[in-house]
Amino acid sequence: MTLRYIILGLLNYMSMTGYDLKVFMDRSINFFWSAELSQIYRELSKLEGLGYVNYRIEPQEGRPDKKIYSISQEGNIAFIEWLRDFPDTLSTPSRNEFLVRIFFSSKLKKEELILHFEDYIRELTKELKIYEPIDKKLSEKLIGKDCEDDIFYHKLTVKRGLSFARSEISWAKECIEELKKIL
């Protein structure tokens, strides 16, 4: 269901094609949710069936015509409803393959496992370097504006990205230390 509401939420910003939605998602929400184009198209058809979105066709030459989707009033109501009933139990079960692998790593050479932790740190450092300029940019955009603005909330998620990455890096470093002790 989450993808459904992401689409409605984004169409609230502006009307878009399925392709646009994919591009938009890849550049924003992708840090904490992802979806394939095929999934987006499928969901758009369902949303249309529900009357939550409408589309108009913009003809193109040499390319398939654009279907520009907009959110309907009913769609907007459904979106707000979803937003308001935040699940109390932290709904989506967390799945983390990296941790599964660590859990079973007794079967791995310590040196090898250390390399994996180092890879992990490298990945997260890259992420930090992506988040930092975004954080700055959003801060600049926010100056003088009040909090009604979406940017304020986007920034909260970017801050979380920063704090998460830093915390993971320091955990991974501790793991490497522990492993080196008993090498």
Next chain:
Amino acid sequence: MTLRYIILGLLNYMSMTGYDLKVFMDRSINFFWSAELSQIYRELSKLEGLGYVNYRIEPQEGRPDKKIYSISQEGNIAFIEWLRDFPDTLSTPSRNEFLVRIFFSSKLKKEELILHFEDYIRELTKELKIYEPIDKKLSEKLIGKDCEDDIFYHKLTVKRGLSFARSEISWAKECIEELKKIL
């Protein structure tokens, strides 16, 4: 694919029924992976088809007979292979519904959002209280043993649970502060 290797990994510890696997998972790996019984049974059939597991039947009275699964040699080879080729790109896409909701929260009253952050903090505090005694227990078990032991690796994942929960709590507190500033 991850569930497949979790099952193989657990059967490496000991032979079990599908039901046992579910119970075992719920008490350990559940913090970073979960699966329904129906999914486990389905995967066990597939694994049997692949020759990665075998089972013997233990008859029972008044209850369905037990099917006690063991890992085969081929299964063990497949498991080790999986463990060795750690994906370089941090494979499974992270999905976090809570963050999606925060991203779109401009449509929510600030007071309401603060309540959601407080719920989140409460959840994570509960988690901390679960992890802390586990961490202690594992530390005690580890004394005098060397690192070949699975417990050492399990403890790394528990440490991560602690560090994650603490980091999330402090982020959520900051968010509340930010929101109160502009209330």
Next chain:
DNA sequence: GAATTCATGTAACTTGTTACATGATTTA
């Protein structure tokens, strides 16, 4: 000359969720 962008999708598949069914025994 090869890959990427733009824009639509379909089809087949895997994975995860929910609901249902059975039936004795134990616990609250």
Next chain:
DNA sequence: TAAATCATGTAACAAGTTACATGAATTC
């Protein structure tokens, strides 16, 4: 008396992934 535990599963559905197809225009 209701529910949880033990133990098997099936069926239907929802969500996510991967591969395929089209075809012009642009960038490397």
